[in-house]
Amino acid sequence: MGLLSIIRKHKLKSKILRVLILGLDNAGKTTITHRLLNKSLDKVNPTMGFNIETISHNGFTLDLWDIGGQKSLRTFWNNYFDQTDILIWVIDASSDRLGESWLELERLSNGEWVKGVSVLIWINKVDLLIDPEGTQSTSKVQQFNKDKLQQTRADVIEHLQLEKFKYNHWEVICCSAYNGMGIKEGLEWVLNAYKKDNDL
Template structure:
């Protein structure tokens, strides 16, 4: 799931990528995915399990896996990592009370699943 995997996929004719959308519950993951797909975001329910939405971005078919962020679901996040090309970590910057716990979950996730390959890249994006 690192940079080399992404580069190999770029060379493929189809250019399809699997991207996990993760974060704490009520962070806005589903709203972001729905907005990217052009869907209405006024009535969004918590994601129980996961949902998959495919969008085209330039020449890429991005399969966005919107995975629930409830505490009971987080232990299953690692099961989604196989054949994943990237992760979008969503944080609700307005919820100051949960910023620290969100950071802890991200670091735990990176420590367990992402680190060690040497080819992975974490890029924080500004809000």
């Protein structure tokens, strides 16, 4: 049995997931990580390089690799895929850089390193799409939320055509690291995808 097989067997037995969090700079990767860790969101600094955090959820341990999204770091992203179980790609829904984000994800997805990896795309900062000024009534926000987010998710799925890549499983979920919407749903999807990938 090779070293990689031994490591993988140990990870499965210990229920340890390696989760890679990528996306453009200022997409909200570190804020999402803080939300998952129940850390304060008052002061979140941009990631220069990478941060590693660990959380436990439903009997699983998730090692979260939060990688900086600056242009100077993107050429090194593929170096972090070794032993990765889940890729989380974070998109800033409020940004005018959606095209750039899609191009970077497509470039990354064409690599051989995505084989055997499942991907969750978190469309972050949707709270800024729903009610940017915070002035609408709750009922209006809820209805706009439903309509707008369904369309946003559909647009992303149609544009990315994720089924053409070699990911095991994929999902697109709208979220807000600021208010927590969609974060728990995404975390549950990550665990379920890992279980499917490893017949657990």
